Amino acid sequence: MMVALGAWFVTGGTRQPASSGGSMPGKQPEAVPPKDGMADMSMPTGGESNVSQAYAMVPPARQQLIGVTTAVIEERPLKTTTRAVGRVEYDEQRITHVNLRISGWVDELFVDFTGQPVRKGQPLFNLYSPDLVATQDEFLLALRSRDKLKDSPIPEVREQAEQLLEATRERLRLWTLTDTQINEIARRGKAKTYLTIYSPVEGYVIDKQVFKGMFVQPETRLYSIADLSEVWMNAEVYEFEVPFVKTGQLAAATFAAYPGQAFHGRVSYIYPYLNQEARTVKVRLELPNPQLLLKPEMYGTVQIDVNRGVQLALPEGALLDSGTRQLVFVVRGEGLFEPREVAVGPKIGTYYEVREGLQPGDRVVTSGNFLIDSESKLMAATNMMGSLGMGGIRMEQAQMGQMEMGEMPRGTPERRKATAGRKAGDLTLALVTEPASPRIGENLIRVTIKGEGGKQVTNAIVQLTYTMPMPGMMPATVPMKRGKDGAYEAKVNLGMGGQWDLTVTVQRAGQPDVNETFSVTAGGGGLSGMLGK
Template sequence: MNRPLALFAVAAVTRLTFAAEPPVELPQAPIRLDAGQQQAIGLTWGTAERRPVERVIRTVGRLDFDERKLAQVTLKVGGFIEELFANYTGQPVRRGDPLFTLYSPDLLTAQREYLLARETERRLQASSLPEARASAASLARASRERLRLWDLSPQQVRELEESGQARRTLTIHSPISGTVIEKTAVAGLRVEPGMTLYRIADLSTVWAYGDVYEYELPLVKVGQQADLALTAYPAERFTARVAWVSPVLDSKTRTAKVRFELPNSPDQILRPEMYGTVELRVPLGERLVVPGTAVLDSGRRQVVFVDGGDGRLLPREVRVGGRFDDAVEVLAGVEPGERVVTSGNFLVDSESRLQAAESMMGMMGALGMGGVKMESARPMEMGGGEAPAPPGALPAGEKQVGDLRVTVFPARETATVGENAIRVRVRDAAGAPVAGATVRFSYTMDMPGMTIEEAPTRELGDGVYEGAARFSMGGPWSLVVEIARPGKPPVREKFTLRVQP
């Protein structure tokens, strides 16, 4: 099986092996991958760094009218519409512009009564009876107040007083500047008190409503600035301000309404019921972050793989904080400047867990629990050259590594805890000893927390090279042998050496 297929097979077996079991956190072990193996699985790197970060809160915004700038035109007296000035929906009007004229028998009678009351008051000013003068003045005031309550403006009352003639029709004016958004008034219509004839909206400012999830609400404050993007105007950005945050949540969506306020453009291109995207950017200061794809999250713990140098990948449990668009905050577990794996880390994680599982099984065997087996946990081979020869083609313990045949064994009969001399026998394809090579090996116990130690060797002759290793405990130890020869690329192979307690 070639290298990429083997990696994917390991990943698939690992997932299938543990998918049917209850979620159990398996230990992880350091692993080593050379440059070719890293390229084969698409390994890429990122760096842990301290930098300013910000949380971006995005929500769909729906434009609406500014409720403070809406007006309804209604009457407090019945009558008939005669002449219509604002005669279509969407017509712009200014404050004080005439909307229509109204003929109202009740209003006409009230005007005449007011004029009569004023005339009576004038005539009784010279009366010698104070009660008569007071009564006339009171009647005039009451008649004037009735006209005011029926929405005659002070100017219209003055014109009535100056002319002395009741006007058959009364002109109704717009209460605000804006646009007619609803119109029921038509010429000849009989109107009753309280009937809505026009709705007028001032669109100089508009509101936008968005839904913000409850976990984001602590970051949203009244007065914050936001950006609004509209599909209709993709090249433009509009600046809004948070004006209100709902004090209650929607029980179904677990969101709260947030209202944004923004000024309209001079040509009023922002129209109610438009949809757009609202972005709130909340600066959070400087934080230690890693790329978002670097963190493997099992739900119970979060792990990153850190570059240990010379192809070593070290699993490191981390404590994460906030998550941002392209990064994750790390509260503990990595230091600024450390390199972390950002892609291919699922395959690295699978190999790390399998190697740790194999080591644990070896430890169980060393402790008298050898009856326990894990058939599916087989780590991928880390060879740097061709596939091993079929069983029986080489002596026991000897591996084919490229064009070489390599054996690893202790100088004594068995390896034990403590200092040991480890020998590497190197022969060519014909079985002849290989002299003049540079041979070194690294070794580790594939368990969490174990470091990888390096050991150079010296040539003893007859193709045998010897180096020193110190084993801290009994069990299976992984040794990776690297052989370099002049004019040829170096080759590497992984061996397992069992150490007696």
């Protein structure tokens, strides 16, 4: 029977012309669109999902030409530095506002301009307050009454006199008079007309709202005094770098005003919101400022040390990231490269953190992998041809659309039949096919793996590579998944009748890989059974 086949194959979502092992190097055969009636024909795959990558075979001489380099995956300390622009600001916890608890008139100012340094206890201004004068008179009256009644024979009278004196003393304290000032009033025996207000802290006046002759009330903020011995620096860190920054990390700031000098501190706070316009997060640093070199509103550059500890690291050049998956090529020896999907974490310097897909000791391609990726996709397309029984067919025949197809036997297959276990390294492998006599088309391959003592191995990574020992047939590889009974299984499409070699690869953490090849024979000799008469 003559069946017309188009020479186009879909690989990885991109339509590519199929290649043939018999085509001349450097010459690409001309692709022909599918013939009428073949548009709905679906291409069989090597597993349960579409296979868009295959092992790539690149001879050593060609590797040198395309500049292939490799590196071993290993654990290494991952460190980097996050840089950001920052601005010096006042430490909000070191700002003190001066208010009064009484109203009155400012008589004389001792600190009368912004930026003036003040010491703790230094006079700020004098205040005249009628309420304060009246309270002092009450205190002096209570003091004289107590002195007169202290020798009274009636205990209750003496106690009441003491309570009245203490009540007036407490009122003066509430109006910010110190015990020293109160004792001075008692010693003089006369109320003070003016009350001197003192600075509660040491620092610099950063805001002043008081003037001579001004009437002030309790809600009036008179001074703001800042301690500049330590300042804040708020840095704007890009959102993709925020996961690297933690409180307590060491940081350094440099300024154009002080070339060659770095000011060291620590990250004290990461703000919980994002600047929507700049897409940055504010990170606060605390910087000691004993010499007062750092002035609020100065701009500088912040460097935050990032230490992720010892991690399994992947060189940045090894990763191929399509946006939907992340791929590396693992060196398998003798010019063979395995495409393997991985999951990586953040990029630290020139390395990615490895989360899944690689083990210490794996060797990966770090340059030239784009060309190997193209070779892998080309081989995947060739594998599709092989799975359709086209491995030994010349491309010229495929383009002409003329190929002889045999009949595929139809019948009820046997349920299953297991092969005898084979010793491979420290393991014993037994392979089962369903049906027991493999047929052209889909077959289920099941492998039972046992270790020393006959204990079943269920925590390994197992792959199945299958091919026909004939020119033009490239191997296809599929992962094997663990079934309910602990055996590993995968579905494969045997595209034509004859002998197929099935190679089982077992990978275990900390153990060398184990490979064992089984040979099976698929019944039938062509594709007509798959395509229909």
